[in-house]
Amino acid sequence: TRSTEISLRVNGETHSLTVDNRTTLLDALRERLDLTGTKKGCDQGQCGACTVLLDRQRVNSCLQLAVAAEGREVTTIEGLADGEELHPVQQAFVDLDGYQCGYCTPGQICSAVAVIEELAREWPSAATDDVRRPPAVTEEEIRERMSGNLCRCGAYVNIVRAVTQAAK
Numbered sequence: 001t002r003s004t005e006i007s008l009r010v011n012g013e014t015h016s017l018t019v020d021n022r023t024t025l026l027d028a029l030r031e032r033l034d035l036t037g038t039k040k041g042c043d044q045g046q047c048g049a050c051t052v053l054l055d056r057q058r059v060n061s062c063l064q065l066a067v068a069a070e071g072r073e074v075t076t077i078e079g080l081a082d083g084e085e086l087h088p089v090q091q092a093f094v095d096l097d098g099y100q101c102g103y104c105t106p107g108q109i110c111s112a113v114a115v116i117e118e119l120a121r122e123w124p125s126a127a128t129d130d131v132r133r134p135p136a137v138t139e140e141e142i143r144e145r146m147s148g149n150l151c152r153c154g155a156y157v158n159i160v161r162a163v164t165q166a167a168k
């Protein structure tokens, strides 16, 4: 099989590595870069445990080839905090107990960060002289947008609360 030398930009750092062309982004992150915060659940695009941000859009990293991520910006759960300060979405999950076993949490949080950025894009604050604010984001809307991230413990109530809180 063919291998390719790629340079992967992850959480602001560039890594050079040679990968089998079939290597998924998920396996490259976990096995080659030791970024094991990103979890492997189904490995088939069904559960969302492996969610990372690719150019700030959420993707299931088990469905992406590492070679296709070359030249793009990958952000994983390890890249969200600012030093000792948790990202506001991480803090909301802590404050509102948005997890039980924690396995799906990195994917939930990466997905939530992207959802909140999506909402901000859909409601640009450039409402000129009028200071209209977007309507409050509802839990239903968050639940719908987070539906690709499964939680086997069924901790959805607190997950949805945490994301809704972070979206305010």
Ligand code: FES
Pocket: 039, 040, 041, 042, 043, 044, 045, 046, 047, 048, 049, 050, 051, 060, 061, 062, 063
């Ligand atoms: Fe990628 Fe389940 S591990 S979606």
